[in-house]
Structures are given as structure tokens and as C-alpha cells.
Amino acid sequence: MIKPVKGFSKLSKSDKIEWITTNYFSDPKTAKRLIKQYWNSDSKLQQLHDEFIENTISNYYLPFGVAPNFLINGKSYTIPMAIEESSVVAAASKAAKFWMDRGGFKTKVIATTKIGQVHFMYSGSFSKLKAFFKSVKPKLLENTKHMTHNMEKRGGGILDIELIDKTEDLKDYYQLHATFETLDAMGANFINSCLEQFAKTFKSEALIFEQFSETESHIQIVMSILSNYVPNCLVRAEVSCLISDLDETPTLSKLEFAQKFIRAVNIAEVEPYRAVTHNKGIMNGIDAVVLATGNDFRAIEAGAHAYASRNGKYSSLSHAEIDGDTFKFWMEIPLALGTVGGLTNLHPLVKIALEMLGQPNAKELMQIVAAAGLAQNFAALRSLTTTGIQEGHMKMHLMNILNQFNATKEEKTKMVAYFKNNPVSHSSVEDALISIRLMANE
Structure with missing residues (x-):
């Protein structure tokens, strides 16, 4: 049994790592190397990161990606996103491109209290x-x-x-x-x-x-x-187009697609089990931008889910309808965001993210974040009601699986080509990789 440590916060970073690796790891030397390999080579930058929180021993990296082609109120944006989940950035980008050709996102801040x-x-x-x-x-x-x-x-x-x-x-x-x-x-x-x-x-x-x-x-x-429940700090984002401007699929006409999409939203409006996952998809887009811009994604999550329950039953944050010959999809969500103070003035990549967005004020950032959330939700529902969520998601997840098996660059090239026309699963990737390796050794 490991004895409680006294005065841990007063130890140097090296001494903290020494205590942790000695007490918790079977191979302290390897553990130390893994912890230290994520230190920044710039000592001043590393010190800045060390002082963000307490008892820092290393940095935990998340990919910092970008989703281009967002047209919001007539202005073009490339939106920064920090997230570990594959397919989120790709889905948001694909949805943004789809709506850029159909008038883009219309957003407005309703209140900021x-x-x-x-x-x-x-x-x-x-x-x-x-x-x-x-x-x-x-x-x-x-x-x-x-x-x-x-x-x-x-x-x-x-x-x-x-x-x-x-x-x-x-x-x-x-x-x-x-x-x-x-x-x-x-x-x-x-x-x-x-x-x-x-x-x-x-x-x-x-x-x-x-x-x-x-x-x-x-x-x-x-x-x-x-x-963190701010129902009067509210932003609306919406997209709309003629039904005739929607895409057809091999199995659905444009009208059938619109109707099936709306039915999927209706289900999330009345079924809490579905609504939680539906809204999680919205938050995939929102959290990624909130984190990239140095805001508190946990507060945003808590407030959004509370808002989804404001009528006494947990429900969808987004809504859709057919109005005459027009398809409409929209969302209202509380977003208490900032562009000054906190990490916005400290974290180098947050500064990059805000400059990439044109140095938005808080109201502008609310609208950008809401558009990212709606785009992510549209992309997920579009997949769910047509090809199914796994086809696109697992293809994006393919590289993660290959990295788990330490695939070489040549093996990755072959596997990507193979799975263009074959369903991806963990077992199918493993079997295909074993087959490729056996053939290479013959």
C-alpha cells in the first residue's frame, strides 16, 4: 500500500515525477521518458503551461484541426477545433461546404445575460x-x-x-x-x-x-x-434551402430525405435516450471550438444540457421542418463565451485560433460556435438517415486502428486502398493487416 505523501505541491516537478513513477509504475524509467517527451522544448512556453494548473508533470496534447468553408451571415470562416474524436472535423467541414453552396448559416444573438x-x-x-x-x-x-x-x-x-x-x-x-x-x-x-x-x-x-x-x-x-445555466445568454443558428436543392441518394429522393431527416429530429425531441446522443453530436462541434478558443467547455456542456431539459423533459436542442417548398433546420442554445481574459490572453494556440476567426467579440464567437454545432448535427443526421453512421465514422477511425497495430507507411497505403470499398471494423482491419504481412513475408 502506498503511503500518503505530505507536501506534494511543494515538490519540484522532477521530484513529483520521481515519486509518481517510483510508486505507481513497474518500469519507472520508461514512464519518466513518456511523461517528459511531451514537455515543450521552449522552457518559457513550458513554464507557462505548467502554471495553468497545479501539480503539472507534463502536457496532454489534443489535435488542433480546422474546418474550412463556413459561411456565416455572409462571412467566410475557417473554424479551429481541438478534439480527439475522429470524423468530427471532417463532418463539420463537409456540412459547411454543403451549406456554403446554399446560402450558409444564418445566426443571431438573442440575449447575453x-x-x-x-x-x-x-x-x-x-x-x-x-x-x-x-x-x-x-x-x-x-x-x-x-x-x-x-x-x-x-x-x-x-x-x-x-x-x-x-x-x-x-x-x-x-x-x-x-x-x-x-x-x-x-x-x-x-x-x-x-x-x-x-x-x-x-x-x-x-x-x-x-x-x-x-x-x-x-x-x-x-x-x-x-x-452556468444561462438561458438568457442565447444564440440561434439556422440553415434553409429549397427541397429541390437538397442532395438525392441512391435510395431516397430529395423530399424523402428531408422527411426522413425531420423524422429523426422529431424522435430526438420526444425520446430522451436518443436526445442525449443527438445533443452529444451537437456538442462535438461546439466543445471543439470552445476548447480551441480557450473557453470553459464543461460550463457550456452543463448549461446546454440543462437548457435541453428546461420544459421538464430532456429533449433535442435542434429542430427541423418543411415550410412550403423549403427545408429548415435550426437550433437555439445558451453559450456564455468570452474573448478576453483567462486563457485567451495566455495560451499561444488560443491566440492563433482567435486571430484565425478574425478576432471576434463574444457575440460573434457565440454565433461561430453555434454554427459549428449545427453543422456537426446536420452531418450526423445526414449520415444516420442515409448510409448509417458507421460507414463514414469507421473509415475516419481506420488510421487510429492501424496505429494501434503499428502499421508501416506502406501498410497504411495498402489498407486505405483496400477499405475504400470494404466495411471497416477493428477485426476486419486486423485480419486484412495480418494477410498483408503474411504475403510480404512469403
Whole structure:
């Protein structure tokens, strides 16, 4: 049994690696080599990466790809994507090219409001609490002026603070529910700092509010934190074209394709088991761009899935219909993104990604990300309702399988040619590779 380590965070990086490889690996020398081979040769750049998080021992690389041919509101984009899953970038690119020839993506930001809450417990008279909140609200705003001054100069800041009674859900539970506009910043630190000041002022002022009894004056602040559920930080993306401009398949007419596509969306609207995978496909495109641009993809994921459940049942984020002779496909999704602060000013590839996109502001980035998500969803549904998802996905996955078997360059060339007309699976690749190697040794 490995003994707990004391003072691990104070060890040097080399000492941390020494402790880990000695205690957890049968071959410490090989483990050290593998960990260190991903260090950056530029010591300053490596130090920058080391300081992003705690207890760093190496870098974990993800492929940084690009999806060209996105036409969004009449402007052409090549979109950066950081993701490990094969076929995502190819599918997004293919969908983008398809819609570029049919008018492209139309996007608009519906709202940009973000939310934070002070959660507290209070067991006294609600009418007294309302009177207290009314009296203290101006002071809550005044005491955060030193934090909001610069944001307000740019047109952002605190939009409002409300008192919310949640006692039907939990005894004695109330909230200060605050709304914010953070402009091009993600705003997490700004919002949390404001909330903590609200809590401090709210608690101290309660002690001297004359209408409170001694018991009522002792409000218990539980926590002060932003919410990643931002249903009023919303963007819409859509594509449309005449049904006659859709592609035919060997088995489906253009109208039949549109009808089958819409039926697939309808299923995701009513069946949660399908909706989760349907929306995961949307997030394949969204997360990849969010990560490439230095934003918090975990927050975006959580908020998107909460939004998909807003009506009491988990459902599809995207929708489709036939309107007369026109096929329409669209999505509305909450995306709280930023283009300043955080990693956007630090990570070299994030800087590259944002420059590639034309240095977008937060609203522009919301629209770009939404278009990438809709493109990915279109590509997945197009495959599902025509050839099936595995034909294209497994061909893109072929190289990963070949690398698992340490295929040579010559073997890869032969295998790619062979599987152009044969179904790809792990076992079929293994069998074909064995056959090629046997023939080479004869």
C-alpha cells in the first residue's frame, strides 16, 4: 500500500515525477521518458503551461484541426477545433461546404445575460426580509462600484438583483438572484467577486436592520457563486434551402430525405435516450471550438444540457421542418463565451485560433460556435438517415486502428486502398493487416 505523501505541491516537478513513477509504475524509467517527451522544448512556453494548473508533470496534447468553408451571415470562416474524436472535423467541414453552396448559416444573438446567486438561510418573517432587501439593495450596488466601474464604462455591469423565495423547495432557503452583462469577458471572476461582496454587505446590514429581531438578523450565507445555466445568454443558428436543392441518394429522393431527416429530429425531441446522443453530436462541434478558443467547455456542456431539459423533459436542442417548398433546420442554445481574459490572453494556440476567426467579440464567437454545432448535427443526421453512421465514422477511425497495430507507411497505403470499398471494423482491419504481412513475408 502506498503511503500518503505530505507536501506534494511543494515538490519540484522532477521530484513529483520521481515519486509518481517510483510508486505507481513497474518500469519507472520508461514512464519518466513518456511523461517528459511531451514537455515543450521552449522552457518559457513550458513554464507557462505548467502554471495553468497545479501539480503539472507534463502536457496532454489534443489535435488542433480546422474546418474550412463556413459561411456565416455572409462571412467566410475557417473554424479551429481541438478534439480527439475522429470524423468530427471532417463532418463539420463537409456540412459547411454543403451549406456554403446554399446560402450558409444564418445566426443571431438573442440575449447575453449571465446569472449569479447568493444562497442564504433565513427563518424569520418574509415581509420583514422583503423590507430589508428593498432598503439594502442600493447599498449592495454601491459597495460593488469599485469592481463594476470599468465594466460599466464599456457598457456592462450588474443589471439587477432580485430576492427569491425558495422555501417551498427547501425550508428557510432564499436567494439573491443577480443578472450581469460581462461583454467580451467570460466574467466568472467578476461575477463571483460581486456576489461575495453582496453577501458580505447583506449579512452585515442585516445585523443593524431595526425591524429584525435578534434571531432574524443572523442571516446564514451558504454560498455565493455564478450559475452556468444561462438561458438568457442565447444564440440561434439556422440553415434553409429549397427541397429541390437538397442532395438525392441512391435510395431516397430529395423530399424523402428531408422527411426522413425531420423524422429523426422529431424522435430526438420526444425520446430522451436518443436526445442525449443527438445533443452529444451537437456538442462535438461546439466543445471543439470552445476548447480551441480557450473557453470553459464543461460550463457550456452543463448549461446546454440543462437548457435541453428546461420544459421538464430532456429533449433535442435542434429542430427541423418543411415550410412550403423549403427545408429548415435550426437550433437555439445558451453559450456564455468570452474573448478576453483567462486563457485567451495566455495560451499561444488560443491566440492563433482567435486571430484565425478574425478576432471576434463574444457575440460573434457565440454565433461561430453555434454554427459549428449545427453543422456537426446536420452531418450526423445526414449520415444516420442515409448510409448509417458507421460507414463514414469507421473509415475516419481506420488510421487510429492501424496505429494501434503499428502499421508501416506502406501498410497504411495498402489498407486505405483496400477499405475504400470494404466495411471497416477493428477485426476486419486486423485480419486484412495480418494477410498483408503474411504475403510480404512469403
